[in-house]
Amino acid sequence: MIRITILEIASFLLPFLIFFIWRWQSNSEHPIEAxxxxxxxxxxxxxxVLMMIALVLVESSRGGHEGEIYIPSRIVDGRVVPGRFVPAGEVEADDAEAGDTTEPQ
Incomplete structure (x- = not known):
């Protein structure tokens, strides 16, 4: 969440930064009040707004597709195994206990 917030703030402040760098590099006669x-x-x-749209598109491509089942993250031998999507026919017995094996509607 903090990554998204930083990206949004940076994309908003980018035009100001570019303007002030340009202003500093050029020897403009106009006062800074302009x-x-x-x-x-x-x-x-x-x-x-464009950054928000881009982030939504990138995040939506990570989601599962029709016919896939989400296996949530779990702890195995003291390590965290991240969640993942698997095809419905490839659900293992261990995964079936960890996640919901019902078909999405």
Whole structure:
């Protein structure tokens, strides 16, 4: 969750950072009060929305597909075995005890 929050904040602040780096590198005669804050905020909000959409698309590709069963994470011999999706026909006896083996509807 913190990773998503950091990505959202960074994508919002990116236009401001680029503008101020450009402003610092160029020898502009305009005073710093001429910063286009509203325009930069709108661009940053747009980037944040695009980042949210991209994160949703990436996370949704990790989910299971039709005909797969989710086996939740569990502890085996003191180690955490991460959860995973397996085809319905490949559920082992150990996995059947750990997860719900009913078909998704």
């Amino acid at each position: 910063t286009p804050t509203l325009r930069l905020a709108a661009i940053g909000a747009g980037l944040a």
